[in-house]
Amino acid sequence: MARTTDHLGRPVVAVTGVGVVTSLGQGITDNWAALTAGRSGIHPITRFPTEHLNTTISGTVDFLESSDKGASALTYELAEISALEAVSASGLGVGDFAGPLFLASPPVELDWxxxxxxxxxxxxxxxxxxxxxxxxxxxxxxxxxxASQFGAIADRLADRFGTRGLPITLSTACASGATAIQLGVEAIQRGEADRALSIGADGSATAEALIRFSLLSALSTQNERPEKASKPFSKDRDGFVLAEGSAALVLESLESALARGANVLGIVRGCGEKADDFHRTRSKPDGSPAIAAVKAALADAGMREDEIEYVNAHGTSTPENDKMEHLSLSTVFGERMKTIPISSNKSMIGHTLSAAGAVEAVFSILTMAEGVIPPTINYDNPDPAIELDVVPGVKRDAQVSTVLSNSFGFGGQNTCLVMAREPV
Amino acid sequence: MSARDVVITGLGLVSSLGEGAERHWQALSAPGAAPVLDAERFDPYTIHPLPEIDWGLQIAKRGDQRQMETWQRLGTYAAGVALDDAGAKDEALLATMDMVVAAGGGERDVNVDQAILDAARTRNDRDLLLNEKLTTELRPTLFLAQLSNLLAGNISIVHKVTGSSRTFMGEEGAGISAIETAAARIRSGQSSHVLVGGAFQTEHPDMLLGYELGGFLHRKRWKPVWQRAANDGGGVISGSGAAFLVLESREHAEARGHKPYAAIKAVASGRARRDEGNLPEAVSGLLRVLGAPDEPLMAISGASGAHSATGAERAALASAGDYAVRGFSTLTGHLKEAQFPFAIALAALAIRHGAHYPAFDAENETAAEGAPRSVVATTIGYRRFEGAALVVAA
Known part of the structure; x- marks a missing residue:
C-alpha cells in the first residue's frame, strides 16, 4: 500500500489525467507518436503575412476552428480541448470537476x-x-x-468544467505552465481540495507577438528549413521558435485517486522556485537562482540529487538559456550531469510560452509511463561548451522513475518540478 | 491566537489622495474629504489621477525607471513603500520573501498605435501595414515594460524580493486571489512572509477602453460611488493607484519585533453565476463564510460603481448585518487589480488608528463610533469574481 502522505506529512499529489495540443497535433496519442518519432511541428507561418519579418516560421496551431480568430479565442479553445482530454481520462465528471482551476495563459491585449x-x-x-x-x-x-478581460478565459473554462471557486489566471512568463501545476499541488497539500485542474494554454502567436520577441533578438531566424530551426544545446542555436499549444493535468491527492480506483499516471513529488534579481531578460551570470530553484524542488520532493534519472529541459535554443541551464544543472548534479539523459521537447514543438511548463510536464509524465525518452532533434552540431547527453535525434527506451522539469522565464522566473512514476 | 495567524506588517499605498499609509489615514479620516479629480484629460470620463511621485525615492536607478511604463513603476514604487513600512529591506529577509502580484499590463505605445490606425484607413493590406509599422516603430524594450509578470520582475530587480514570484491576472479577481493565496500560504506554513499587492494606472486610453468596451464607465460629472445613475453611463470612475502589503505569520513578525497593523482573520472568494441573477445571495454567502462577529461593523467596500455589481453588493450588505459601509472608490476611483489589497489596507489602517472612517458619502453611509476591532473588506468585480475579508486587531 502506497503512503498517501509525503516526507513532510503532506498529501501526496498524483496526476490522474493529462491532455495536450501542440503543432504536432491534438491529443496525447498523436503528440506522443510524433514526439517520439522525432518529428518537428515547426513550419512557415501562414496565419499572417511575413513580409518585413526577420522570422517567418513558427509552431502555431493552425488546425483548430479558432486558429484564425485571434489570441483570446484560440487560447480558450486550446485550453478547453486539452482539459477535456485530461478530465475525461481521469474519469471525473467533465461538467462537474468540483476542484479549483489554475490557468496559465498569455496576457493578451485587444487584437489588432x-x-x-x-x-x-x-x-x-x-x-x-x-x-x-x-x-x-x-x-x-x-x-x-x-477578449480584453484577463479573467474571461478562466471564467468560461470554469463554467465549462464546473470547477470550484474563483479560478486563478496566472502568468510567470515562460514558467507559467509549471506555476499552474505548482499552485494546484500546493492547494491540495494545504488540504483545500482533493483535486485541481491545472492548464497551460497559449494561442497568442500573432504578428505583434512575433515582432516583440524578434525585437528582443529572442527568435531564431533560420527560416529556410523550419524543422531544423529549433536546435537546443547546439553550437549554432540562434533563438527559440515561437509556438502555440496547451496541456492540462488533473492533479489529485493520491488518497482520493486510490479511493476511487483512478489510474495514477504519475506523482508530482516536489516544486521549487526562486526569483532572479539580475536583469529583465538575462539570468544572473553565476546561475544561482536557477540552481536554487532546482535545489528547492529536490528538497520539496525529499530527494537527493542522485535520484533524478532524466531532465526535461527548458532547452529553448537561445544562446543564453541553454548555456545557463547547463551551468545550473552541472552545478547541482556535478560530473553526473554528463550522463543523465536530458532532452528538449522544444526542439520539435518550439516554445509554447505560457503553456510550455504544462506541456513539458505532461510529456515528462508520459516519458515515465511509457519508458521512452523523446529525443532532442537537430543536434547536428553540438556546443562543445555544453557537455550533455541530450538523447540526440532518436528516442531512447529507458525505465525512468523520476524526472526534473525546468521552466525559466523573462522577469527572473525559475520554476522546477520533480515528478515520479510511483509514489514512495 | 496562533503562531501562523496572518498579520499585516507593512503597507504601501498610492492613490490620487497621495502616497503612504499615514497620508491616506489623514485624508480619509477627516470628515468631508474631497476627491482629487481630472475631468478634462479624458472627457467625458473623469479619472482620479496619480499624485506627483518622486520615483527616485524607491527606484534609485534612472535606468531601472526607464525600463518600466508607469504602471510597473507605480507598483514597484508602492512595493518599496510597503517594504520600508514593514522594516523589511533586509537582504536575508528579502531573499526568502515570497511575492504574489495582481497584474494587468498592456500599456501600449499610444503614438505607434495611432499612426497604424490612421494609416489603416486608406489601406486594404492592413496585415502588411502592421508588419511595416510594428517592426520599425516599436521600442524593443516596450514589450517588457508593459508585460504583466514584469511588475514582479522589476520588484525583484529593484527591491531584491527573490523568494518566489507569482503573477495573477484577471482584474479585481487577481487581487482577491493574490491576497487569499498569500494568506493561505502563511496559515499553512508554506510561507513565513509575503509581499502581495497590485497597481493600476488608468491614465491611458486602453485602460479606459478595458472598461468601456463593456459600457462600464460613468460619463457625466463625478458623483459618489453609490449615486451614479444608469443614464449617466456604466457607473465606474477609475483611478490610478497601488496597494502592496507585507503579510507575515505572527511568529515571524514577533521574532523580528515588528508590530503589525492588524491581522487577516479570513478571506472568502467566489465566482457567482451572475447571469442567473444570484449575485446578492453570493455576496451574502461570502460575508457569512467570514464568520464576522455579530455586532455593528464597518465594511470597507471596493464597490466599483458598476450598476449591477454595486447594487447587488449594497443589497447584500444591507441584509447581511449591521454594516457602516465605506465605499472608498468615491475618493480614489476604481483601482482594478489593486482594489482588494487597497480595501484590506484601509481596514488595517482603521484598526491601527482605533477609529472608524467618517462617511465618504453622508447621504448613503451611516456614521460609526468607537474603536473597530473587526472590519470587513469587500471587492465585487465590475464584471466577474467576488471577494471579502475579515480584518481584525492583531
Missing amino acids: HERLALYDAANLDLPIYERLLAAAREQLRQETFE
Whole structure:
C-alpha cells in the first residue's frame, strides 16, 4: 500500500489525467507518436503575412476552428480541448470537476483586427484618445470586451468544467505552465481540495507577438528549413521558435485517486522556485537562482540529487538559456550531469510560452509511463561548451522513475518540478 | 491566537489622495474629504489621477525607471513603500520573501498605435501595414515594460524580493486571489512572509477602453460611488493607484519585533453565476463564510460603481448585518487589480488608528463610533469574481 502522505506529512499529489495540443497535433496519442518519432511541428507561418519579418516560421496551431480568430479565442479553445482530454481520462465528471482551476495563459491585449474594426466606426472629429472609446460605447461588442478581460478565459473554462471557486489566471512568463501545476499541488497539500485542474494554454502567436520577441533578438531566424530551426544545446542555436499549444493535468491527492480506483499516471513529488534579481531578460551570470530553484524542488520532493534519472529541459535554443541551464544543472548534479539523459521537447514543438511548463510536464509524465525518452532533434552540431547527453535525434527506451522539469522565464522566473512514476 | 495567524506588517499605498499609509489615514479620516479629480484629460470620463511621485525615492536607478511604463513603476514604487513600512529591506529577509502580484499590463505605445490606425484607413493590406509599422516603430524594450509578470520582475530587480514570484491576472479577481493565496500560504506554513499587492494606472486610453468596451464607465460629472445613475453611463470612475502589503505569520513578525497593523482573520472568494441573477445571495454567502462577529461593523467596500455589481453588493450588505459601509472608490476611483489589497489596507489602517472612517458619502453611509476591532473588506468585480475579508486587531 502506497503512503498517501509525503516526507513532510503532506498529501501526496498524483496526476490522474493529462491532455495536450501542440503543432504536432491534438491529443496525447498523436503528440506522443510524433514526439517520439522525432518529428518537428515547426513550419512557415501562414496565419499572417511575413513580409518585413526577420522570422517567418513558427509552431502555431493552425488546425483548430479558432486558429484564425485571434489570441483570446484560440487560447480558450486550446485550453478547453486539452482539459477535456485530461478530465475525461481521469474519469471525473467533465461538467462537474468540483476542484479549483489554475490557468496559465498569455496576457493578451485587444487584437489588432478588433482595434481596427473599432476605428473604422470612429468619429474622426473627436480628439484622438476619444475615438476608440466613443466607438466602443456607441456599439457594445460583448465578444471584444470579453477578449480584453484577463479573467474571461478562466471564467468560461470554469463554467465549462464546473470547477470550484474563483479560478486563478496566472502568468510567470515562460514558467507559467509549471506555476499552474505548482499552485494546484500546493492547494491540495494545504488540504483545500482533493483535486485541481491545472492548464497551460497559449494561442497568442500573432504578428505583434512575433515582432516583440524578434525585437528582443529572442527568435531564431533560420527560416529556410523550419524543422531544423529549433536546435537546443547546439553550437549554432540562434533563438527559440515561437509556438502555440496547451496541456492540462488533473492533479489529485493520491488518497482520493486510490479511493476511487483512478489510474495514477504519475506523482508530482516536489516544486521549487526562486526569483532572479539580475536583469529583465538575462539570468544572473553565476546561475544561482536557477540552481536554487532546482535545489528547492529536490528538497520539496525529499530527494537527493542522485535520484533524478532524466531532465526535461527548458532547452529553448537561445544562446543564453541553454548555456545557463547547463551551468545550473552541472552545478547541482556535478560530473553526473554528463550522463543523465536530458532532452528538449522544444526542439520539435518550439516554445509554447505560457503553456510550455504544462506541456513539458505532461510529456515528462508520459516519458515515465511509457519508458521512452523523446529525443532532442537537430543536434547536428553540438556546443562543445555544453557537455550533455541530450538523447540526440532518436528516442531512447529507458525505465525512468523520476524526472526534473525546468521552466525559466523573462522577469527572473525559475520554476522546477520533480515528478515520479510511483509514489514512495 | 496562533503562531501562523496572518498579520499585516507593512503597507504601501498610492492613490490620487497621495502616497503612504499615514497620508491616506489623514485624508480619509477627516470628515468631508474631497476627491482629487481630472475631468478634462479624458472627457467625458473623469479619472482620479496619480499624485506627483518622486520615483527616485524607491527606484534609485534612472535606468531601472526607464525600463518600466508607469504602471510597473507605480507598483514597484508602492512595493518599496510597503517594504520600508514593514522594516523589511533586509537582504536575508528579502531573499526568502515570497511575492504574489495582481497584474494587468498592456500599456501600449499610444503614438505607434495611432499612426497604424490612421494609416489603416486608406489601406486594404492592413496585415502588411502592421508588419511595416510594428517592426520599425516599436521600442524593443516596450514589450517588457508593459508585460504583466514584469511588475514582479522589476520588484525583484529593484527591491531584491527573490523568494518566489507569482503573477495573477484577471482584474479585481487577481487581487482577491493574490491576497487569499498569500494568506493561505502563511496559515499553512508554506510561507513565513509575503509581499502581495497590485497597481493600476488608468491614465491611458486602453485602460479606459478595458472598461468601456463593456459600457462600464460613468460619463457625466463625478458623483459618489453609490449615486451614479444608469443614464449617466456604466457607473465606474477609475483611478490610478497601488496597494502592496507585507503579510507575515505572527511568529515571524514577533521574532523580528515588528508590530503589525492588524491581522487577516479570513478571506472568502467566489465566482457567482451572475447571469442567473444570484449575485446578492453570493455576496451574502461570502460575508457569512467570514464568520464576522455579530455586532455593528464597518465594511470597507471596493464597490466599483458598476450598476449591477454595486447594487447587488449594497443589497447584500444591507441584509447581511449591521454594516457602516465605506465605499472608498468615491475618493480614489476604481483601482482594478489593486482594489482588494487597497480595501484590506484601509481596514488595517482603521484598526491601527482605533477609529472608524467618517462617511465618504453622508447621504448613503451611516456614521460609526468607537474603536473597530473587526472590519470587513469587500471587492465585487465590475464584471466577474467576488471577494471579502475579515480584518481584525492583531
